[in-house]
Amino acid sequence: MYKQYPKTIQLLVFSSGFVILAVEILGIRILAPFVGATAPVWASIIGVTLAGSALGYCVGGFISDKISRHTAIIFLLSIISGASIWSAPKLRFIIAWLAANISYNLAALLSSVIMFFLPVAALSMMTIIAIRTQAKSINAIAKLHGELYGIATAGSIFGVFATAYILVPNFSIPKIMAILAAIPIVSALLVYKLNK
Secondary structure, eight states, rough: OOTTTHHHHHHHHEEEEHHHHHHHHHHHHHHHHHHOOOHHHHHHHHHHHHHHHHHHHHHHHHOOOOOOOOHHHHHHHHHHHHHHHHGGGGGHHHHHHHHHHHOOOHHHHHHIIIIIIIHHHHHHHHHHHHHHHOOOOOOGGGHHHHHHHHHHHHHHHHHHHHHIIIIISSSSSHHHHHHHHHHHHHHHHHHHHOOO
C-alpha cells in the first residue's frame, strides 16, 4: 500500500508535525487573556501536547497493527483533528468560566486538556499509522521510522516559525485555527483519494 504515492505520506507526516506545533504556539494566545502567560500556563500547554502525542503514538501503533484499512482511519483522524482545532477558539467561554471559578493554574491545565489534547492525539495517531503503511520489511523499519520522524520534526520546526512570524502577525486566531484545521484534512484526503 502507498508504494506508488510515497510523497503523499511525507506530506501527511510533515503537515501533522506542522499543525501540532502551530497549535501549541497558538495555545498561549488563546489562554493568555483569561489565565495569563505564566510558567504554569506554558507548562500546561506543553505538558498536554506531550501527553496527547504520547497517547496518540501508543494508540496509533496498536490500531495500525490490528486494522488493515489504514487510509480510512487516517481520513477519520484528520476529520477529528480538524474539527477539534476549528472549534477550539469557540470554546473560550469554558476558559472564562474556569478562570472565574478555580485557580488560574488549574484553569489553564483543564482548558489545555479540553482544547488541545484531542487534536494532538489524533494527529500523532495519523503519523504512526502513516509510518506503518510504509513498512515493507522489518530490516528497513528503523530507517523508515527515522526518515519519517525527521520529516515530521521538520514540519514542527516550520510550524513554529511560520506561526510566529507569518500567521500570527497577519491573521486572527480563529482564521489561523481554521487554516490549521484544513491542513490535515486536505493532506489525508490526498492520501485517501490516491489510494482508494
